Each structure stands twice: as C-alpha cells, then as structure tokens.
Amino acid sequence: MTASGVPAPRPATRWTILGAVGIVFAIPIVAMVEFTLRRGLEGGYDLSRWVTVLTGDLGPAYRPLGTAIGNSVALALATVAVVLVLLVPTMILVQLKLPALRRPLEFVCLLPISIPAIVLVVGLAPVYGVIARIAGSGVWTLAFAYGIVVLPFAYRAVQSNLDALDLATLTEAARSLGASWPVVIVRVLLPNLRRGLLAAAFISVAVVLGEFTIASLLNRQNLQTALVVVQKDDPFIAVIVALLALLFAFVLLLVIGRIGRGRTRRTP
Amino acid sequence: MTVDPRRPSRRGSRRRAGSSRAAAWGTAPFALYVALFLALPTAIAIGTGFVDGEGAPTLDNVAALADPYVLSGFSTSLWLSALTAVVGAVIGALVAYALIGTDPNGALRASIDSASGVLAQFGGVMLAFAFVATIGIQGLVTVLLRDLVGVDIFADGVWLYEAPGLVLPYVYFQVPLMIITFLPALEALKPQWAEATATLGGTARDFWWRVGIPVLAPSFLGSLLLLFANAFSSFATAAALTSQGQSIVPLQIRAALTSETVLGRENLAGALALGMIVVMAAVMGLYALLQRRASRWQR
Structure with a gap:
C-alpha cells in the first residue's frame, strides 16, 4: 500500500511514462546546450563562449x-x-x-x-x-x-x-x-x-x-x-x-x- | 480584556464598529493601487475599442472584429489553444498519474515541481530559443533527422516561424502547467475510497474507472480550460519566434499597437483586446463552475 492509499501505478508503468516524457522534454534543453558549444563553420565543439560569458568578458557591444x-x-x-x-x-x-x-x-x-x-x-x-x-x-x-x-x-x-x-x-x-x-x-x-x-x-x-x-x-x-x-x-x-x-x-x-x-x- | 491606556474605554459594540471602519480604511491603499493598475487599464483596453482616433464614440473598431484578418487571427488562436490544451492536459495528467505513490517530499517530486514551475511560468522567450535550437533550420533534431534518417522536416517550407511552429513550444509549457494544476486534485483522492473499493472486491482498474476518473473529471476539465486560457493569452514565445507574423490575436494586438493603423483603423488594439476578454471571461466563467463542482469531492 502506498502512502496516499490510492492505487499507485506499477513501477514499470511509472518509469516508462516519466522516462518518455522526461527524455522528450530534455531534448530542447540539450539542443540549446549543444548549440552554444558549436564551433562555427569548421565544426566540432568547445567551451569558449561559456568562458566568455562566465568571465564577463563580453565587450561593449553587450x-x-x-x-x-x-x-x-x-x-x-x-x-x-x-x-x-x-x-x-x-x-x-x-x-x-x-x-x-x-x-x-x-x-x-x-x-x-x-x-x-x-x-x-x-x-x-x-x-x-x-x-x-x-x-x-x-x-x-x-x-x-x-x-x-x-x-x-x-x-x-x-x-x-x-x-x-x-x-x-x-x-x-x-x-x-x-x-x-x-x-x-x-x-x-x-x-x-x-x-x-x-x-x-x-x-x-x-x-x-x-x-x-x-x-x-x-x-x-x-x-x-x-x-x-x-x-x-x-x-x-x-x-x-x-x-x-x-x-x-x-x-x-x-x-x-x-x-x-x-x-x-x-x-x- | 486589556484596557488600552491611549483610548478611553467605550461600550464594546461602538468600539468594534469604529475599529472595523478604521480597518476598512486600511485597505484603501491596496484598493487604490488595484483601481489604478488593474481596473483602469482593463477599462481603457476595452473602452478604446469603442472610440475613434479623435475620441468620438464609434462601433467601427468593434465591427472590424468581423474582418477576415481578425477572424483568421481568432480562429488560429482558438485552434492553437485548444489543440495544445488537449495534448498538454493528456500528457500532463499521465505524468501526474505516474507520480502517485512517490514521496511528496522526495527529490524526484521537488525537481519535477520546480522544473514544471520554470517551464510553465518562466518559459516565454527562452522557449523560442530552445525550439530554434531544436527544430530550427540548423537545429539539433532537424540536422540529425536530415543526416541520419534522411527526413527533411522543412521539405514543404519552413513552418517553425508560423502558427504550426507554435504547437510544439506551446505543448512544452502546457504539460508542466497541467502537472502543477492537476497533481493536487489527484492527491486529494481519499484513500478511504480506494479501501472501500477494495473491500467490495474491486480491483485498481475498477477504482479508476468507477471512482477515480468520475471524481477527477471536473478537475481535469477545469485544468484543461486553464491550459486553454494560458495558451490563448500567451504572447512572449510567439513574439520571440516571429518578429513580423500576425497569425494569432496577441501578435495582431502587437501590430496594432506598434504600427498605429491596421486595417485603416486607429484603435483596433482595443477591439482585439475586447475580443480576447470576451473569450477569457467565457473560459474562466466555465472554469469557476467546474471548480465548484470539483471542490465537492475535496472537502
């Protein structure tokens, strides 16, 4: 019996629902992170933009x-x-x-x-x-x-x-x-x-x-x-x-x- | 009873009447604030729809609500809100169901609560960014689908910056809002009902079909209406995604506010605002009725 007393879903059901919705909802966030790591036209990834923002080194344009x-x-x-x-x-x-x-x-x-x-x-x-x-x-x-x-x-x-x-x-x-x-x-x-x-x-x-x-x-x-x-x-x-x-x-x-x-x- | 030395003691009733009158005056600052920043703007927003550029009364702007441009805005807003409300309500209710039996004070609940709150209330502009990064022309999913599966999601033209492109971002904030609004109703189901069902030989399935779902139906419909209202009044995501578009009513209001004349009328924004208020009043009125019905089971 669960704490609330109302029939709870089976663990498999619960984690299927939470897992599926969780993954779908994570995609846009992951996409945002991936986007910020892109290294311009030559491809590949680096952290340079995050370093720029986090060190406050943005220049007058910002x-x-x-x-x-x-x-x-x-x-x-x-x-x-x-x-x-x-x-x-x-x-x-x-x-x-x-x-x-x-x-x-x-x-x-x-x-x-x-x-x-x-x-x-x-x-x-x-x-x-x-x-x-x-x-x-x-x-x-x-x-x-x-x-x-x-x-x-x-x-x-x-x-x-x-x-x-x-x-x-x-x-x-x-x-x-x-x-x-x-x-x-x-x-x-x-x-x-x-x-x-x-x-x-x-x-x-x-x-x-x-x-x-x-x-x-x-x-x-x-x-x-x-x-x-x-x-x-x-x-x-x-x-x-x-x-x-x-x-x-x-x-x-x-x-x-x-x-x-x-x-x-x-x-x- | 204490005797306040600063005040001569009087008969209780008179003193109470006086103090409640003084207390009523204490609400004056808040009343004035609400009158100036809630009542007055709402009255102006609705009222300007009924006057022309010179301030003379006219029904011309309200008549413009029947213009095909405005009608298409309202119909796009309505189907977008209805579609995303239904999808959001179903997925959100499923997540709320999956959360039954988890520890309400646990880490899972805490993070889902906070994430839902952020996405439902804070999203706006960020959601536009998120979906440009996901299904924009160079978005992660767009590129992966194109390179790995060979599917071009924009084969028929780029739809992200038009009304269909709003469906996914809207669902993205509707589901969390559903979780926030529907979970309390699910938690209010009384354990005794489940016990009674079990005592009478019912299974979990019987409980849900015969007790749970009928009891929750008004709450579910109420949350659905809240989601509809939320999508209908949402502006930031659409505005950040399309800088020129006028596909939905809030964007038409922006166009009317910033470019002075749309359809050759000066106060169209007021008329559009009036139209939105009418829709919102109907939806929220229905919501209040459903809430009254739902609260019967939550006592």
Missing part, C-alpha cells in the same frame, strides 16, 4: 544586456516591495478584522489570471503615458504593473500560510499579554508568516525575471527584451544567458518548494 539584467533585478526588488507594502498588510487586515472582504479580495487577486498581459498592456500604455509625465520614464515604474502580474501567485503563497495559522488567537494572546500593535506585527505576525512571505517574494522574482510582454510593448528594457535583441546579433550568447536564467529560476523554485515543504511537515 553592455545593453548588462543594463537590462540590472533593470530586471531592480524591477524584481521593486515588485517584491509592492507586494510586501501593499498586498500583505491588506491581506492581514482582511484576515483579522474584515472577514466579509475575504472573498472579494480573493476575487480581485486572482483576476489577473483572466486578463492576459497583452490586453492589460493596451490599457497600460496610456496610464504609463501619464506616469512618464509625473515620475519620468524610469524603468522602476514598471514595478506597479508587475505587482498586478504577480498578484495571483503572491496571494496564493501568502494565503496558504494565513490559512494554516489561527491569526486571531495569536494576536489576541499577544495583545492580552500587553503587546502593542507594532510589537504584534513584528514579533508575532511576521515570524509566523515568514514562509508565506518568502515564497511570495521568490515567486514574484521568478515571474518578473521572465516577464516579456509588458516591457516589450511599453518599450522598456529588461532581461527578456534584451535577449530578443541580442539573439539577432549573437544567438549563442543569448542562448547561454537564457540557459543561465532558466537555471536560476529553477533553483529559486526549488528553494520555494523547500520552504513550502517545511511548513507541511510542521503541521501534520
């Missing part, structure tokens, strides 16, 4: 790529700030004091799944026209749009943490022991919500680093738009950077998984 990566990192941080400053306090407030608003908040937070980024960008163009006049056309302003894009992911991460806590009892206990609200937030709420907040932050970073649609159509430079530009001149470098970004996102999600699993283990 400076836009560096700028774009910087932009993406700044946007990721700013988006996490939007999530932490605007979304999280609202979610805590609704959970504690305004239970009637729980369903409406969930609806609003999951709404961006139904509104394609390409549709949002049609309406964001005039909004950003106004923002550019007020705050300039700095790339960081995109973080407001990205905050909306990551809303469903961040909401789910934080909400699953909130659902696992008895927030009302925790705060009442702290208050009745004489803690002021700021102390309750810093010493009771935040430590208990750490897993949810970390997961929300990481998933936001992963989504922002992969975002292309909005940046591209609002003419801002980020990692993804720069990759498309670089790919036209030097597809090898673009593919190497893309592979590194994929690897980075993979590790980021592994860490999120660990955080989540830690939680399920603690509450059996």
Whole structure:
C-alpha cells in the first residue's frame, strides 16, 4: 500500500511514462546546450563562449544586456516591495478584522489570471503615458504593473500560510499579554508568516525575471527584451544567458518548494 | 480584556464598529493601487475599442472584429489553444498519474515541481530559443533527422516561424502547467475510497474507472480550460519566434499597437483586446463552475 492509499501505478508503468516524457522534454534543453558549444563553420565543439560569458568578458557591444539584467533585478526588488507594502498588510487586515472582504479580495487577486498581459498592456500604455509625465520614464515604474502580474501567485503563497495559522488567537494572546500593535506585527505576525512571505517574494522574482510582454510593448528594457535583441546579433550568447536564467529560476523554485515543504511537515 | 491606556474605554459594540471602519480604511491603499493598475487599464483596453482616433464614440473598431484578418487571427488562436490544451492536459495528467505513490517530499517530486514551475511560468522567450535550437533550420533534431534518417522536416517550407511552429513550444509549457494544476486534485483522492473499493472486491482498474476518473473529471476539465486560457493569452514565445507574423490575436494586438493603423483603423488594439476578454471571461466563467463542482469531492 502506498502512502496516499490510492492505487499507485506499477513501477514499470511509472518509469516508462516519466522516462518518455522526461527524455522528450530534455531534448530542447540539450539542443540549446549543444548549440552554444558549436564551433562555427569548421565544426566540432568547445567551451569558449561559456568562458566568455562566465568571465564577463563580453565587450561593449553587450553592455545593453548588462543594463537590462540590472533593470530586471531592480524591477524584481521593486515588485517584491509592492507586494510586501501593499498586498500583505491588506491581506492581514482582511484576515483579522474584515472577514466579509475575504472573498472579494480573493476575487480581485486572482483576476489577473483572466486578463492576459497583452490586453492589460493596451490599457497600460496610456496610464504609463501619464506616469512618464509625473515620475519620468524610469524603468522602476514598471514595478506597479508587475505587482498586478504577480498578484495571483503572491496571494496564493501568502494565503496558504494565513490559512494554516489561527491569526486571531495569536494576536489576541499577544495583545492580552500587553503587546502593542507594532510589537504584534513584528514579533508575532511576521515570524509566523515568514514562509508565506518568502515564497511570495521568490515567486514574484521568478515571474518578473521572465516577464516579456509588458516591457516589450511599453518599450522598456529588461532581461527578456534584451535577449530578443541580442539573439539577432549573437544567438549563442543569448542562448547561454537564457540557459543561465532558466537555471536560476529553477533553483529559486526549488528553494520555494523547500520552504513550502517545511511548513507541511510542521503541521501534520 | 486589556484596557488600552491611549483610548478611553467605550461600550464594546461602538468600539468594534469604529475599529472595523478604521480597518476598512486600511485597505484603501491596496484598493487604490488595484483601481489604478488593474481596473483602469482593463477599462481603457476595452473602452478604446469603442472610440475613434479623435475620441468620438464609434462601433467601427468593434465591427472590424468581423474582418477576415481578425477572424483568421481568432480562429488560429482558438485552434492553437485548444489543440495544445488537449495534448498538454493528456500528457500532463499521465505524468501526474505516474507520480502517485512517490514521496511528496522526495527529490524526484521537488525537481519535477520546480522544473514544471520554470517551464510553465518562466518559459516565454527562452522557449523560442530552445525550439530554434531544436527544430530550427540548423537545429539539433532537424540536422540529425536530415543526416541520419534522411527526413527533411522543412521539405514543404519552413513552418517553425508560423502558427504550426507554435504547437510544439506551446505543448512544452502546457504539460508542466497541467502537472502543477492537476497533481493536487489527484492527491486529494481519499484513500478511504480506494479501501472501500477494495473491500467490495474491486480491483485498481475498477477504482479508476468507477471512482477515480468520475471524481477527477471536473478537475481535469477545469485544468484543461486553464491550459486553454494560458495558451490563448500567451504572447512572449510567439513574439520571440516571429518578429513580423500576425497569425494569432496577441501578435495582431502587437501590430496594432506598434504600427498605429491596421486595417485603416486607429484603435483596433482595443477591439482585439475586447475580443480576447470576451473569450477569457467565457473560459474562466466555465472554469469557476467546474471548480465548484470539483471542490465537492475535496472537502
């Protein structure tokens, strides 16, 4: 009998399915790696391009790529700030004091799944026209749009943490022991919500680093738009950077998984 | 109950009413943010479809949704989404089935979860690169098939940069999304149901045909709709693969946004956005209904 109790597939069946799908899904990744190792017209393979990228020895032609990566990192941080400053306090407030608003908040937070980024960008163009006049056309302003894009992911991460806590009892206990609200937030709420907040932050970073649609159509430079530009001149470098970004996102999600699993283990 | 020294103690009910009003004000910043960056852009996107270049109301752009150019975009988007959703849902469900009985905290699960997350949410531009490297004109698979098997996959012309070329990359992000969305439903199957089936003399096959599949059907269809919506709204892969093409609706929106006039109309992007919203609303509405049905078994 298996842990879940539901009839599990026979090992042969399981490994046939996983093996076949795994191999098919590995082909494009292998093809990308093979492509970056190709040695031009004379054939054969070497590591020279990887050495160039990893030593940062790319020359001035690739400076836009560096700028774009910087932009993406700044946007990721700013988006996490939007999530932490605007979304999280609202979610805590609704959970504690305004239970009637729980369903409406969930609806609003999951709404961006139904509104394609390409549709949002049609309406964001005039909004950003106004923002550019007020705050300039700095790339960081995109973080407001990205905050909306990551809303469903961040909401789910934080909400699953909130659902696992008895927030009302925790705060009442702290208050009745004489803690002021700021102390309750810093010493009771935040430590208990750490897993949810970390997961929300990481998933936001992963989504922002992969975002292309909005940046591209609002003419801002980020990692993804720069990759498309670089790919036209030097597809090898673009593919190497893309592979590194994929690897980075993979590790980021592994860490999120660990955080989540830690939680399920603690509450059996 | 504690007495807050900064606040004179009042009757409980009045105080609670006051504090909940204060709490409601606390949601104001988030409400304002969502209004400005979600509600307003959506309203503008839909609204611009109904005005002309000078801002005067017109139905001209909406009428353009019946233009053959737009219709072909929508029909390509719809079949591409439907096809890749079905293929992705079937393969993804098979993988989820294969994962039953593996340790949810084990390394296999952890890496499949993360890889699925990356490919489903992060793919975009990279997937375009991956498939150019795989089945591009000089791609690994193209070259191997040509040199070893003697099959030229582009014998009838290069199709990678047109709508048929999007099928494989789309399936490549649909399968992982299916794994992410369908696995929780599979895991919610109650062991008691399997035990009950076994007690009544049923085999594993009986369990799946009589209990498992009927119970999972709404979740499967719901995930299928989610996959459809995902493909329908996807833009990055197609945009990175074809810099000029206008085969699917998101690419037509790009053309309308960047070149001002498509079909001689200035606000066609708004009308196309409206069309997309209508399709998405229908799909997500159906999804919500199925979810309600599916959650009956997950209590």
